[in-house]
Amino acid sequence: MCASNHLYMPRKETSLEVKRWFQDTARDLWPIAMGSLSLRKSPxxxxxxxxxxxxVGHSSYALYGRKGKRRFSIYVPDELAPELERAIQNGRHLQEVMMEAGRRYALALKNERSRRQQ
Ligand SMILES: [Zn+2]
Incomplete structure (x- = not known):
């Protein structure tokens, strides 16, 4: 066992650890949504x-998004808008978490592969 190795090298994550980190992080991300919430004029x-x-007209919130190739918009009553705004913020955060998960997963896979080859 080499002590200096442990001091200077960050411990390498396994792909299973990355999986657990991602699942623990994603579990608490609710509500979740993608798309945008904006005010639209309604007839x-x-x-x-x-x-x-x-x-002047009447404006109300709508959630805009895509289902496959098609766009959708859903009317959102004013009092529910903050909850959907929170869901969209969580959605953006989840995308960042997924990006980080991919980065760490790639490093872990490469590390496991080189360990097998040794
Ligand atoms: Zn009117």
């Missing part, structure tokens, strides 16, 4: 509506 069914006739 109104009232006749002679002052807001519509003045051009």
């Amino acid at each position: 109104c069914i009232r006749e002679h509506c002052g807001l519509c006739e003045s051009g």
Whole structure:
């Protein structure tokens, strides 16, 4: 056992450790969403509506995203907008976590491969 090796070399992760780190991190990421939440002007069914006739109109939140090749948008009531905003932030964070998982997984696989070849 070489003590200096342990001092100066960072301990190498195994792919199983990367898997466990990713699963532990992803487990707490809820709610989750991808896409964007934005205000859109929606038409109104009232006749002679002052807001519509003045051009101000009515705005409401919508979640925009994609399902396969198709775009979708879902109306989101105002009081639910903060929760969906949180879900989208978690979604962005999860993408970063996935990027980091891939980086560490690649290093671990390479390390395990060279250990097999020794
Ligand atoms: Zn209106």
